[in-house]
Amino acid sequence: MNVRNPIRPLLFAAALSVPSLSFAVATPGESAPAFSEVDASGEMHALTDYEGEWLVLEWFNKDCPYVRKHYGSGNMQALQKKYTDQGVNWLTVISSAEGKQGYLGPVEAKAEAESHNLNASSAFVLDPDGNMGRDYGAKTTPHMFVINPEGDVVYAGAIDDNDSANPAVIPDSHNYLAAALDSAMAGEPVAEPATRAYGCSVKY
């Protein structure tokens, strides 16, 4: 009667159930998590496609008041235009699960991009299973990430420093994203590489 035997399955189960010890989310100064998602036009986007280029990721939910604040005022589209004109890639991601607020199928997503005058580099990237959002640690809409040509995260956080839902505050707000992009692209350190994102919870 060896009592260690019955324990062995337990030890095995324990060994198998120990997942990776790091729960890395996109963190400034570290490599960006890999992703691979299809956009509303059926085109595939992966992190590796953007090697050697600047990439902005933006989390979006059409019904979120904070997203409306930045789209209704034209602020987000202006930023998209300004930086894509400078050769920056900009992906706008929808991580809402099917049946939850902000979920869009490919057809609605294309219509929505039209009505929002989306100026991103592609159609909405659709992440209904939330894998990309969770890997990046996207908590809110909007939640912004900047990835440099080396594939490292240089900014993660809010779009600006004013968490009011009122679009009237935008002109007086300090835009973290623009500041981060401007410094990083000029080869300077980003003054505030991480901030607390504000807005609605991502509807995983």
Next chain:
Amino acid sequence: MRPVVLLQPLLFIGLLLALTLPALASTTATGDHVKVRLITPSQFAAGQTTTVGFYFEVDPQWHVYWQNAGDSGAAPRFDITATGATSGDIQWPYPARLPIEHLTNLGYEGNVAYLFELTPEPESTSIALDINLEWLVCKVDCIPGFGQMSSQWPVADTTQWNKSDSDKALLETFAVRVPQEAAGSPWQATALSANTDGSATLTLNGSGPAPEVFPLNGDWLGAQAPSAMPTDDGYQFRFTTQPGVSAPASAGFVIAQQERAWRFDAVPLGGDDSTVAPTTATTALWLLLAAAFAGGVILNLMPCVFPVLSIKVFSLMQPGVSRRERLREGLLYSAGVLTTFALLGGLLLALRAGGSAIGWGFQLQSAPVVLALAVLFWLMALSFSGVFEFGHKLMNLAGGARGGAFATGVLAVFVAAPCTGPFMGAALGAAAVLPAVSAMAIFIGLGAGLAAPFLLLSASPALLRRLPKPGPWMDTLRQFFAFPLYATVIWLLWVLGKLVGDIGWVLGCSLLLALVFALWLAHGAGRLRTALAVVIALSAITVSGATLMRAEAPTLQASSTLWQSYDKTAIAEARAAGRAVFIDYTAAWCITCQVNKKLVLDTDHTRELFKRHNVLAIRADWTRFDPEITEALEALGRNSLPVYAWYPAGSTQAMLLPQLLQERMITELFDSE
């Protein structure tokens, strides 16, 4: 209308409008799911500071936010322009943690008043306020709201509230929840550190159950409830931080306990955790180690360990066992105990690192392990009774005499697990949240304590000589020792029944029967019968083991009309409604739990008390692994049973009762009422 108002025609008109035309009244604002009302006196006293407030009436399940909204959402904004008075900063009643899907928000479930002070300027005869409001109200989805208010009030000799004073009382209920100066707090923040693993640790000194701690600012610290680890002088709270945000020079906290709260505006950051208060940490560890050792020694006396040990002591007393052999046995036994504790410690740490919650005694949550133990004890008991020679057959099977001592050590640890004494409970609870090295040290400490008495006995001939000389009485004693073993088998079978239902009993008993039959068949018989006996024994073990693995979990039955099974939502709802909650964390394999249940909890006295005080009585059954219950236990800083948590009506903090209950303790819970 008051005469003094009549003397001031302009004000009179203003007030008349405000009172008679509520639709145009400018001290209210409404939005989806929210009504906001500015609560003020109808007249202010000159030179006297008065607290006024915005009262938010929020639809059920919707909530508004604290100054630090947490992972999402936003605090309301109040843009106040005061004429004829100075207005103070907004005072925020301390919040609750609101789990919103994958996030944690800090806010208010239900209505709330945000307060501020107004002090009339000298010589001013009236106060005018112009207010712009913005708020966010959320359930899962969020709706922003905006409002404007403006109004005037007279300033005279006295403060006048509306007739019933109900508004004033309403503000006061929220005023008591506004955090007070840190100086008056029973808790002192002694250290704050940023750890290399990205967490942050706040050390609070004080006594009593752990308070709730909220970071004033969410830029660096996460909103998730911090884990609380008891120290010598209080608690250490471990917070998550925002990824990539560098630690500020200081951070502010609000500490809340029993409906009161205190504000610590700036706790300075003091380096990383390796440099913070090393002396406190060491003394705490030494104390924990001593407690672990003492707990280990006490384990020797536990009903489930004692019979196993007595077998071993017994073998030491055999004639012809030399001193060296004895010492070797003792050392081997100690090695067995320590190895098992180290392995279990490693397992616990590995699971903890993997984010899995697990508790002590978990090995008895596995049906095959329980069955194997039952078989082992059954065979040992039969051997003691003289049915067959244990020493020759079973001990050889376990790997000879030396392996036997090692195996006894291993066995002692496994059967000791459910009998955790009060010492061990606290030490293990700490181990679940301590750094890995300290946690391992505690496990080794427990093992050393368990092994010590036996090692001492085997090393010291003087002590062993004081034990009676071997003789015929030993046979009698050996036969007597069979009975506690039979009793243990009954208990293990009962646990098995709890784990997998009636089939557990039947399978277990059938297996034991088959084994006795095989023993009888093989006894003094030829090869054929022996071979047949081995086949029967092996197939019985295989069949029952396999059936057990497949056996369904027993359906949970509501244990009684008073006791309900564990339901997080029901508990949260009852506490929110100001109902007292008593949670009995129990398991079939926990003997102390059964004793407490029989003698204290399931008595007419307790039932009657609980019913009279409308207590929600919860029986959290941990017989089988349950992640929610494990999480709840961890939140209480415990991972072994029994645990009795008492939430007095309207309190936010759990009070933990001793592991050995008495009716008097239950009565005392209601004495203060």
